[in-house]
Amino acid sequence: MGTLRQSGLLAGEALKRAFVARARALGFDSVRIARPDAIPLAPERLRAWLAEGRHGAMEWMAETAERRSDPRTLWPEVRSVILLGLNYGPSGDPLAALGLKDHGAISVYARNRDYHDVIKGKLKEAAGLLAAKGGADVKVFVDTAPVMEKPLAQAAGLGWQGKHTVLVSREFGSWLFLGAIFTTADLPADAPERDRCGSCRRCLDICPTDAFPAPYQLDARRCISYLTIEHKGHIPEDLRRGIGNRIFGCDDCLAVCPWNKFAQTAREARLVQRDDLAALPLDALARLDDPAFRARFAGTPIKRTGRDRFVRNVLIAIGNSGDRRLAEEAERLLDDPSPLVRAMAVWALSRLAPEEIARHASGRRRREEDGEVRAEWDRALAASGAAP
Template sequence: MKRAFVERARALGFDTIRIARPDAIPLAPERLKAWLDAGHHGSMEWMAETAERRADPRALWSEVRSIILLGLNYGPAENPLAELARTDRGYISVYARNRDYHDVIKGKLKEAAGFLASKASSDVKVFVDTAPVMEKPLAEAAGLGWQGKHTVVVSREFGDWLFLGAIFTTAELPADAPERDHCGTCRRCLDVCPTNAFPAPYQLDARRCISYLTIEHKGHIPAELRPGIGNRIFGCDDCLAVCPWNKFAQAGREARLVQREDLAALPLKELARLDDPGFRARFAGTPIKRTGRDRFVRNVLIAIGNSRDVALADEALRLLDDASPLVRAMAVWALAHLLPPEAVAMHAEGRLEREGDPDVREEWRRGMTGSEAVA
């Protein structure tokens, strides 16, 4: 049964398939609690609210007997980090440059699970990064890969460019041997992080992670972290891209996940001009849509400020009167990085008096005094 299922899953496009027992991650509850207690989940309160079910698969579904972990390779054809040098362009994480992977993988998982259910006369449930399932520890326990020092699963065959999905089943399937850690003394992923998001190897503080800040975080991004964001406007791939195991990686073969050229190195000038309908139309069907227009333009303005391209100052100026305080605040911040304090003060006239948001007012104060400018 296992061999037939693996063959079917591969035919559906999955690149690696392994099986774990539901009791295969006994250390997960303690490690998850320590991570949550340290506040490393930031504002992702749902992580804490679902901690009990997340830490033990049997708490999520008591009848589960086997957990199938499936990986789908989305490796880029070229090193994406070269785009970071194009500071007038916005960097979008590789995973988000086409269809939303949740939609693509869930359809494949349902078909694979249906095959298993019919052949093994078992019940099944499928999960793709949207339920309280600890896919990464389970993937390690199943032998699909190991959690690297950047906490991402690394495969000896595919590097760390893998989407993960899980099928829980009542069928008793033979489990695979766990994978051991192959990171050795390497620190590339830790040392490359622009915002020092790793307090220690194998530990991620989401509050400092660019992916969290530009995607999950709904408020203002802390001022001290903005310069490190550079031109990354949706996610970050630095720690993934530098992993030496990627020398064995291959370009992804799923057509719906291959990079769309209109989602790579996008001109900041164009992105800053998106209104809500324009944002929805431009990014329909992609993971980018989840941030909403205001948070996305917030990120774009941080990239504009970091560009030091005075030609982009007009885009920040145009957004000083935006309806969203999130956007207005970052428009001021960007302006303060592109123009001298006296010019910022000139644009504050009239606006500062009628500004009702305290965060925007503080950005004006710092911009006019020059305390916001970064050397």
């Protein structure tokens, strides 16, 4: 310690206090610290989840499982894991857009700037104090590295993983973005948070696609957020109706949590929801080509899905709208270059104007080279009573 005092460096509780003050000055709403060995049960739970195939097509989850299960495997030198939360609570009802059937509902987290960009800059600034004041090495992570942020956040006391597997905070409800800083600094750890869900099942019961096989278990293959954001292929037919008009993500299980009575509106301006992204007209979205899509959603998380997957989602919402006027948007996309789009155009048209399917199938079904699109035509024709 003599060397530290002579050099002006901080350590232990003093360094922790200085860091917390800096992090809060940068806008972080919660700051807690966990030991790198604080989640001993996580590896087995992760292996079981992967063995069930509940990660869907997210192969990177399996490929990084070993590094993901223990912070020390990812970085052997780590001595403390700092978990930071940034509140993105909405100012109004996050589910209000679900009642606008001719509009597409966007998840609250995507209604402004991409949180990765917002948080990473703040994390780097905060981590700089550990290097300057503590002489420590650091690594920062925002949902892009094999780090189990939610179990670590519970171990650090930020909140607990609810029955919907998402972190719940006594102060901010369901609305916390998480970032992590790994450091060689030996900082005092905080006490873990306990589970406070009790007998409540609201998050489980509201799920439109039954994505929770049991409390605290999520099957991503049935999760609307996974299907509309991560899933790159055709969305299974039996799940489409449950998607409703959700075109990017889903907030149902988060929004109904009783702990949201303590939630607060986001303070960070770049995370305050933009009204123009809460509910978007489906007809306008269906007409987006790739350049228009990129321009419309530049800087938001929506851009990363790409135009084809996004319009696939829009067509599912159109098919669920019950609005016959939107059938012309589906008709126009029957010849789209993307098979993802063509297939969902067939499905949407079959839902809104089944009597038109046979006429539109003429020639198109025979010329179609994509097997999934042909199968969509066959199902639509059979449902309408016409022979394939």
